[in-house]
Amino acid sequence: MTYAVQELVVRHVSPLDTAEITELVSDAMWDGPVARWLTPDPMERRRNAPRYFEIFVEHAVQYGEVYGTADDSGRMDGVALWFPLTSMIPPPMDYERRVKEATEGAIDRVQQLDAALDAEHPLEPHHYLAFLAVRPSKQNRGLGSQLLDRHHARLDRAGIPAYLEANDPRNRDLYLRHGYRVRSVIDLPDGPPIWSMWRPPMV
Numbered sequence: 001m002t003y004a005v006q007e008l009v010v011r012h013v014s015p016l017d018t019a020e021i022t023e024l025v026s027d028a029m030w031d032g033p034v035a036r037w038l039t040p041d042p043m044e045r046r047r048n049a050p051r052y053f054e055i056f057v058e059h060a061v062q063y064g065e066v067y068g069t070a071d072d073s074g075r076m077d078g079v080a081l082w083f084p085l086t087s088m089i090p091p092p093m094d095y096e097r098r099v100k101e102a103t104e105g106a107i108d109r110v111q112q113l114d115a116a117l118d119a120e121h122p123l124e125p126h127h128y129l130a131f132l133a134v135r136p137s138k139q140n141r142g143l144g145s146q147l148l149d150r151h152h153a154r155l156d157r158a159g160i161p162a163y164l165e166a167n168d169p170r171n172r173d174l175y176l177r178h179g180y181r182v183r184s185v186i187d188l189p190d191g192p193p194i195w196s197m198w199r200p201p202m203v
């Protein structure tokens with residue numbers, strides 16, 4: 001089946017769009033290896049996911065470039081949240097307070113995660129893929145690849161590299177197939193590996 005990729009590039013979206021993107025990102029990401037490490041209890045993890053991801057979705061909608069795919073009824077089923085770090089972007093507003101509220105007892109781990117990711121984040125200008133999320137019932141049908149291709153084509157035309165962190169071996173392999181190379185493996189204390197990955201522009 002072929003899906004059309006609908007470009008959203010939402011900079012000034014209504015609160016409704018933010019809620020829909022947050023719901024989709026939470027649905028896809030709440031049970032991943034890093035989320036499990038942050039919040040081992042499944043009920044607490046599921047409950048807190050929307051408040052945690054909302055911080056980044058709001059930030060991406062304001063400062064980033066967000067692309068989505070929608071099904072026939074218009075429901076969003078895949079989304080990519082990019083930050084163009086070719087110029088300075090301020091951190092999310094009120095980050096510490098919000099993340100504390102969103103993660104209950106997991107704040108120490110969130111801080112460890114943030115510090116580990118920050119330490120590896122490249123300083124060269126690039127676009128950063130903060131989240132790529134496809135609704136679980138729609139995974140493995142090419143939506144994630146189409147979203148990647150869409151933005152990579154633009155980066156390649158402009159000669160801009162891309163960076164991301166892969167949180168499990170399967171999505172790491174997806175990114176390898178899309179031209180990324182592993183830069184380093186980030187270790188979390190007693191946690192899963194995270195692969196930091198870099199994609200030079202293709203000519």
Ligand SMILES: CC(C)(COP(=O)(O)OP(=O)(O)OC[C@H]1O[C@@H](n2cnc3c(N)ncnc32)[C@H](O)[C@@H]1OP(=O)(O)O)[C@@H](O)C(=O)NCCC(=O)NCCS
Nearest residue numbers: 028132133134139140141142143144145166167170171174
């Ligand atoms: C990773 C993800 C965005 C890929 O989107 P997709 O539309 O399923 O991907 P495509 O159909 O284009 O490509 C299929 C490949 O995606 C990867 N993939 C598919 N489902 C996956 C999942 N649940 N977890 C991790 N990787 C997955 C695999 O590499 C798969 O190839 P394989 O079947 O040969 O292993 C999507 O599966 C997803 O949202 N997963 C959960 C959240 C996540 O891991 N996001 C990435 C954070 S870095």
